Amino acid sequence: MRVLGVDPGLTRCGLGVVEGSPGRPLTLVAVDVVRTSADADLGERLLSIEQRVDEWLRSHAPDTLAVERVFSQHNVRTVMGTAQASGVAALVAARRGVPVVTHTPSEVKAAVSGNGTADKAQVAAMVTRLLRLDARPKPADASDALALAICQVWRGAADQRLRAAAAAGGRPR
Template structure:
């Protein structure tokens, strides 16, 4: 399974692609951060993020896109930018028929570190370890995008198996 993880943000939007299956070693395919300037017009910034995600979908052909679920913060401007970038990622994938899932930050932290309260350094350390990398992905947006992809590889596979079992049970009752 190949997953594109998107850590949405207007100034820095993390993108990370991971190949893997539960119970098997994970592989890093690619990681980067799309940067836009706060001085640029909003529409142009969103178009830059859209273009980058479109290129990644063309280049890496993920099976699923995992996007961080927007959560409330004290800074409304940050939440708005995050939500807008998240919407762009969701739209671009949906336009191509690629399933999009969202995970909360605490779900992602728990999946990769075992604790939903892990800090960014702990998440980055575990991403580095799980992907057997020589150096930590930087900045944090990059490791967060990879953590989202890892979370989906592990949790998404379990969710699919549960859905398949429920569907099979429903067919047996008929």
């Protein structure tokens, strides 16, 4: 399974592609961060994100796009930017027929580190270890995008087995 993880944000939008399956070593395919200027027009910023996500979908051909589920924060401006970037990524994937899944930050942290309240340093350390990298991906948005992709590789395979069992009229074991 190949997954494009998107850590949405207007100033920095992390993109990370991971390939693998549960119980097998994971492989880093690509990682980057789309950066837009806070001084730029909102439409231009969203267009930059749209173009890069579309480019990544075309060039890396993921089976799924995993994006962080937007959650309420104290800073409404931050959550709005996150939601806008998330929506753009989901739209581009849907346009290309790529399924979109969302994961909460705590789901991602638990899947990658075993602790749903892990801090960014712990998540980055586990991403580095799981992908057998020489150094932690930077900035944190890159590491977070990879963590989203890893979470989907592991959880998505389990979800597919459950759906297949339900469709066959059986019960998952």
